[in-house]
Amino acid sequence: MSWFVTHLECVHCGRRYDPAPDRYVCTECGIKGILDVKYDYEALTGRLTREWFRQSPDRSQWRYFDLLPLARRETIQDLQVGWTPLYLAGRLGEHLGFPNLYIKDDGRNPTGSFKDRASAVGVARALEIGARVVACASTGNAASSLAGFSAAAGLTSYIFVPATAPEAKVTQLLVYGANVLLVDGTYDEAYYLCNAACERWGWYNRNCAINPYLMEGKKTAGWEIAEQFGWDPPDWVVMAVGDGCSLAGVWKGFAEAKLLGLIDRTPRMAGVQAEGARPLVDAFERGSVAPVRPQTLADSIAVGEPRNAAKVLRAVRDSQGTMITVSDDDILAAIHELARFTGVFAEPAGAAAYAGFKKLLHAGVIGREERVVVVVTGNGLKDIKSARAAVQGGRTLRPDLAELAKILEAAR
Amino acid sequence: MSWFVTHLECVHCGRRYDPAPDRYVCTECGIKGILDVKYDYEALTGRLTREWFRQSPDRSQWRYFDLLPLARRETIQDLQVGWTPLYLAGRLGEHLGFPNLYIKDDGRNPTGSFKDRASAVGVARALEIGARVVACASTGNAASSLAGFSAAAGLTSYIFVPATAPEAKVTQLLVYGANVLLVDGTYDEAYYLCNAACERWGWYNRNCAINPYLMEGKKTAGWEIAEQFGWDPPDWVVMAVGDGCSLAGVWKGFAEAKLLGLIDRTPRMAGVQAEGARPLVDAFERGSVAPVRPQTLADSIAVGEPRNAAKVLRAVRDSQGTMITVSDDDILAAIHELARFTGVFAEPAGAAAYAGFKKLLHAGVIGREERVVVVVTGNGLKDIKSARAAVQGGRTLRPDLAELAKILEAAR
Numbered sequence: 001m002s003w004f005v006t007h008l009e010c011v012h013c014g015r016r017y018d019p020a021p022d023r024y025v026c027t028e029c030g031i032k033g034i035l036d037v038k039y040d041y042e043a044l045t046g047r048l049t050r051e052w053f054r055q056s057p058d059r060s061q062w063r064y065f066d067l068l069p070l071a072r073r074e075t076i077q078d079l080q081v082g083w084t085p086l087y088l089a090g091r092l093g094e095h096l097g098f099p100n101l102y103i104k105d106d107g108r109n110p111t112g113s114f115k116d117r118a119s120a121v122g123v124a125r126a127l128e129i130g131a132r133v134v135a136c137a138s139t140g141n142a143a144s145s146l147a148g149f150s151a152a153a154g155l156t157s158y159i160f161v162p163a164t165a166p167e168a169k170v171t172q173l174l175v176y177g178a179n180v181l182l183v184d185g186t187y188d189e190a191y192y193l194c195n196a197a198c199e200r201w202g203w204y205n206r207n208c209a210i211n212p213y214l215m216e217g218k219k220t221a222g223w224e225i226a227e228q229f230g231w232d233p234p235d236w237v238v239m240a241v242g243d244g245c246s247l248a249g250v251w252k253g254f255a256e257a258k259l260l261g262l263i264d265r266t267p268r269m270a271g272v273q274a275e276g277a278r279p280l281v282d283a284f285e286r287g288s289v290a291p292v293r294p295q296t297l298a299d300s301i302a303v304g305e306p307r308n309a310a311k312v313l314r315a316v317r318d319s320q321g322t323m324i325t326v327s328d329d330d331i332l333a334a335i336h337e338l339a340r341f342t343g344v345f346a347e348p349a350g351a352a353a354y355a356g357f358k359k360l361l362h363a364g365v366i367g368r369e370e371r372v373v374v375v376v377t378g379n380g381l382k383d384i385k386s387a388r389a390a391v392q393g394g395r396t397l398r399p400d401l402a403e404l405a406k407i408l409e410a411a412r
Numbered sequence: 413m414s415w416f417v418t419h420l421e422c423v424h425c426g427r428r429y430d431p432a433p434d435r436y437v438c439t440e441c442g443i444k445g446i447l448d449v450k451y452d453y454e455a456l457t458g459r460l461t462r463e464w465f466r467q468s469p470d471r472s473q474w475r476y477f478d479l480l481p482l483a484r485r486e487t488i489q490d491l492q493v494g495w496t497p498l499y500l501a502g503r504l505g506e507h508l509g510f511p512n513l514y515i516k517d518d519g520r521n522p523t524g525s526f527k528d529r530a531s532a533v534g535v536a537r538a539l540e541i542g543a544r545v546v547a548c549a550s551t552g553n554a555a556s557s558l559a560g561f562s563a564a565a566g567l568t569s570y571i572f573v574p575a576t577a578p579e580a581k582v583t584q585l586l587v588y589g590a591n592v593l594l595v596d597g598t599y600d601e602a603y604y605l606c607n608a609a610c611e612r613w614g615w616y617n618r619n620c621a622i623n624p625y626l627m628e629g630k631k632t633a634g635w636e637i638a639e640q641f642g643w644d645p646p647d648w649v650v651m652a653v654g655d656g657c658s659l660a661g662v663w664k665g666f667a668e669a670k671l672l673g674l675i676d677r678t679p680r681m682a683g684v685q686a687e688g689a690r691p692l693v694d695a696f697e698r699g700s701v702a703p704v705r706p707q708t709l710a711d712s713i714a715v716g717e718p719r720n721a722a723k724v725l726r727a728v729r730d731s732q733g734t735m736i737t738v739s740d741d742d743i744l745a746a747i748h749e750l751a752r753f754t755g756v757f758a759e760p761a762g763a764a765a766y767a768g769f770k771k772l773l774h775a776g777v778i779g780r781e782e783r784v785v786v787v788v789t790g791n792g793l794k795d796i797k798s799a800r801a802a803v804q805g806g807r808t809l810r811p812d813l814a815e816l817a818k819i820l821e822a823a824r
Contacts, residue, residue, distance in 0.1 A: 059471055079755050080497040087490045091566050110755060112793060152755030154503050168796045174803035177752035182810045340589035343491050343564030381524060381793035384580045391586035398594045
């Protein structure tokens with residue numbers, strides 16, 4: 001049993017709210033006033049020590065249960081989420097002349113993406129407050145993770161997707177038994193429609209930029225990296241950025257670990273966007289967010305109207321980090337290079353992080369002696385079409401069977 | 413450092429061999445004389461106790477390192493393999509009126525299948541004996557797992573696939589940097605060609621039915637199930653069967669655990685084949701194996717000439733188990749039912765095991781009070797095409813946007 005949440009705080013105006021079940025955004029700031037969950041860190045400081053973690057047998061994100069907005073463990077689903085592997089990419093490091101490159105493979109989560117961390121918390125929270133129906137708008141990983149965890153929990157799920165969504169992704173949702181609503185419109189229209197429907201029918205809203213509790217699941221990745229490095233965190237953490245919730249979440253994990261005295265310093269956060277969907281990079285460089293029409297094959301970060309700009313920009317700045325763009329060609333090359341040298345097969349957004357790291361390395365922003373974690377946020381099996389494009393030059397041989405048989409025969 | 417291997421033993425004639433690096437099959441029996449790796453179980457009995465395992469921090473298949481044919485740990489790749497989650501399928505059990513149904517989700521392995529267990533051992537072994545090139549014939553999971561682990565290890569891999577192999581599977585191989593040889597012939601021709609090429613060029617042969625060491629990786633799943641049940645193993649373990657190596661491997665794990673006194677009894681093994689590829693079911697019922705032309709959408713078990721018949725039939729009989737077939741329609745329905753009630757998305761062969769369990773339950777072979785583990789041997793993301801066929805009746809709604817907007821507007 002645990003509940004260390006003290007209040008919710010508007011990231012825009014700082015106003016405080018009680019953590020009421022139906023509280024989403026700040027009453028004053030509206031949709032801009034995303035709320036941040038605050039905990040009784042004083043009470044947690046004596047409790048969550050290095051020794052405490054050393055003794056914890058839990059190898060999932062629930063080892064950070066005391067830092068999550070859940071009152072009890074009974075609503076947690078069995079699907080094993082988090083505590084994903086962290087690899088020193090030795091061969092890839094040699095190839096690059098960069099000895100301390102690490103891969104955090106979040107494609108190993110139950111439905112194949114980082115988003116499982118958030119959906120796992122969202123579904124547990126929905127059960128806690130007695131919701132029977134959950135919803136989100138997404139064409140990708142958030143949707144499949146919500147559908148998967150809802151299936152495990154026996155919740156009804158409604159997923160709003162643009163009617164143009166790839167059939168493969170819709171298939172994954174249907175397999176989990178989700179109700180898929182094909183919206184004849186853009187992702188943005190699906191998003192607003194979903195929020196309106198949640199309000200109208202009282203469904204539990206899993207949209208990360210509205211529901212303050214979901215980012216709490218994401219922050220466990222930051223905690224894990226800190227702990228997997230023996231509380232001596234890396235110099236940089238590089239991640240792809242779409243809406244901005246994931247990077248902001250990971251940053252929150254590091255910030256909390258420092259607040260509780262478990263680490264002495266925090267890594268710098270590097271956010272990577274696609275050249276064709278770079279509103280947050282522009283905002284980072286110029287100060288304000290202007291919506292764009294996204295154009296990239298990395299569908300998980302093809303976001304033109306980022307909904308967590310405030311949180312993610314603050315995270316990058318607070319960490320003394322940076323933001324960078326990569327081209328779709330960079331992303332395709334990164335899928336192949338990452339897989340060939342590490343055995344980790346990433347979806348385009350996951351590979352984008354690696355492509356961004358390389359660019360920062362070549363630009364001298366990241367030093368050769370630094371320690372870097374690239375977070376692979378999604379499994380490559382989710383997007384075989386892009387993988388195919390990545391291996392256009394792959395080596396497929398069609399041997400002359402008769403010829404080969406002759407060689408082999410002669411050798412017997 | 414560990415090497416408890418004593419000798420290799422022919423499953424056909426019982427002849428013994430030294431575990432020489434280039435030893436594959438029995439000299440006397442040829443291809444029929446698959447070898448079984450034997451260990452110094454006497455020396456291991458005092459060593460591998462329940463307490464020893466309780467204290468092991470390793471959460472991968474390498475916790476069973478002493479029971480594997482590897483001399484040292486240095487050749488083990490980082491890719492985290494094994495110790496996959498075991499779930500009590502509570503909601504699915506309720507749906508079926510069967511309280512003790514467990515799912516062992518091996519789709520959570522690095523390249524998405526049970527085969528990673530074997531390839532991980534194969535690649536470590538290849539490195540140990542100084543091989544630089546590995547090869548196998550396969551259209552599916554064995555190939556991708558070999559390609560993935562070879563990529564991590566920096567080994568060159570050659571994969572022989574029928575030219576008719578699905579493009580998606582070929583893509584996964586190319587992404588990992590494998591050399592893919594498209595053979596204008598059947599899987600069987602690719603298989604013999606691969607073996608001949610390995611002989612001719614001295615490549616390390618990863619074909620499971622020839623290389624005695626690979627099954628050792630597979631047996632770790634049996635060990636894991638025994639340990640995850642607190643050394644009080646289930647009554648049944650149900651698995652899909654193609655060549656037969658996987659079920660035989662899991663059985664070996666249980667047999668060893670009993671031999672070392674860690675469990676008192678072993679589960680009964682149930683092997684499931686597709687109706688259109690049932691040579692082992694026929695052999696189990698009638699005594700001899702007759703090759704067939706396989707016809708099933710479950711490509712991972714679409715095997716017409718099973719190459720480990722002796723080992724798998726012995727395993728089923730020794731365990732007092734059984735074998736059964738399921739139709740492709742059963743398999744498709746099973747994909748959907750498993751995902752909807754557990755959140756575990758299985759590829760067709762993995763779902764076939766669940767379909768087989770249901771059939772055995774309804775036939776009264778498995779009793780309502782028994783404890784059953786269904787092994788999901790592959791991730792559903794590997795075969796989206798079959799998943800799509802599984803959800804033909806899935807609920808996709810295309811709401812009238814204007815209508816919906818009106819309802820929502822009225823509610824404000």
